[in-house]
Amino acid sequence: DIxxxxxxxxxxxxxxxxxxxxxxxxxxxxxxxxWYQQQVGKAPKVLIYEASSLESGVxxxxxxxxxxxxxxxxxxxxxxxxxxxxxxxxYYSYPLTFGGGTKVEIK
Amino acid sequence: QVLLVESGGGVVRAGRSLRLSCAASGFPFSxxxxxxVRQAPGKGLEWVxxxxxxxxxxxxxxxxxxxxxxxxxxxKNTLYLQMNSLRPEDxxxxxCAREAADYLDYWGQGAxxxxxx
Numbered sequence: 660d661i662x663x664x665x666x667x668x669x670x671x672x673x674x675x676x677x678x679x680x681x682x683x684x685x686x687x688x689x690x691x692x693x694w695y696q697q698q699v700g701k702a703p704k705v706l707i708y709e710a711s712s713l714e715s716g717v718x719x720x721x722x723x724x725x726x727x728x729x730x731x732x733x734x735x736x737x738x739x740x741x742x743x744x745x746x747x748x749x750y751y752s753y754p755l756t757f758g759g760g761t762k763v764e765i766k
Numbered sequence: 767q768v769l770l771v772e773s774g775g776g777v778v779r780a781g782r783s784l785r786l787s788c789a790a791s792g793f794p795f796s797x798x799x800x801x802x803v804r805q806a807p808g809k810g811l812e813w814v815x816x817x818x819x820x821x822x823x824x825x826x827x828x829x830x831x832x833x834x835x836x837x838x839x840x841x842k843n844t845l846y847l848q849m850n851s852l853r854p855e856d857x858x859x860x861x862c863a864r865e866a867a868d869y870l871d872y873w874g875q876g877a878x879x880x881x882x883x
Contacts, residue, residue, distance in 0.1 A: 693869040695811075702861055702873035703803075703811065714871070746811055750868040753825045755801070755813040 661685050661749050665758030671766040676737045680761045682747035684728040691751040694723055694732045697760075698743045706745075707732065737763070768792045768872045770862050775877030778852055786877050788845040788862030796820075796840035799865040802847050804858035805876075812858075815847070816865070830856075852881045 662685035672678050682692070690710035695703040705714045707723035710730055720735040734741055742765055747758040774786040788800070802814040815826045815836040824836055835848040845862050860877050863870040 691868065695870075697811075702875055703870075704873070705869060705871055708867070708869040708871075748811070748813075748869070753816075754827050755816075757811040757813065760810045 660754055661688060661752060661756050663747055663749055663756050663758040665747055665761055667761060668759060669762045669764060671764045672737050673766045674737055674739060676766075678734040678737050678741075678763060680732045680745055680747075680763075682730045682732070682758045684730070684749055684751075687728055688749045688751035690725055691749055692723075692725070692730050693748045693750065694721075695746045695748065696741075696743050697746065698740075703746065734763075768864070770864065770872060770874035772860065772862055772874045772877035775860065775879050777880045777882060780852060780854055780881055780883050782852055783848070783850045784852060784879060785849070786847040786860055786862075786879070788847075788874055790843045790845065790864075793864075795843040800836075800838065800845045801863045801865060801870060802836060802845075803861045803863055803870070803873075804856075805861070806855075806858045809858075814860070817845070849879070852879075854881050854883045857881050 664683045692710045694707040697703045706717050706721050710725040711723045722733050724731045744760045744762045746760050769791045771789045778784050799818050801816040817824050817836045833851045837846045857880050862874045864872040
């Protein structure tokens with residue numbers, strides 16, 4: 660199985676901050692990676708697919724990049740609605756696997 | 767709009783069975799692959815299983831293979847998860863999710879399954 664290692668597990672930030680979350684795959688997954696946001700008490704919502712493609716309707720402050728097996732989700736200017744938990748997920752092979760999550764908290 | 771509504775969750779004793787349903791609307795159900803993903807209380811996301819658009823392909827996580835069965839009824843726009851031999855570690859919120867170009871683009875609100883020992 661492909662392991663997805665996400666860091667940090669928790670991140671404290673303020674509104675307006677630039678935030679970066681990293682996800683590393685245990686082997687090559689090409690660009691078959693998605694990022695999801697999960698607000699408290701809600702279902703996950705896709706933000707980014709294929710490592711860097713923005714899902715329709717998602718604000719442009721969210722972006723994703725890939726460097727080999729390392730992937731990054733960046734929020735350019737944190738908004739109040741962005742305090743949530745973020746997960747990466749590879750869909751290169753089964754079983755699909757998720758990172759452990761990054762909780763973005765208010766500083 | 768796309769709507770996925772899970773039902774069938776509840777409290778069950780270990781070793782018993784439960785069947786979840788996911789009713790879909792707002793899109794051509796029979797053309798999409800679907801997944802079940804679960805989330806134990808306070809934990810992260812764990813993929814469980816998927817079924818292709820026509821039911822011909824199914825994959826399972828090792829943790830549920832042989833105990834859970836995914837199925838679908840395209841005439842009823844409904845996805846199912848039959849869960850047998852339930853264990854306390856199966857306690858979780860179970861989400862159904864639609865697949866779009868391999869990633870999961872729409873999720874239901876989840877059905878809570880609690881397995882008591």
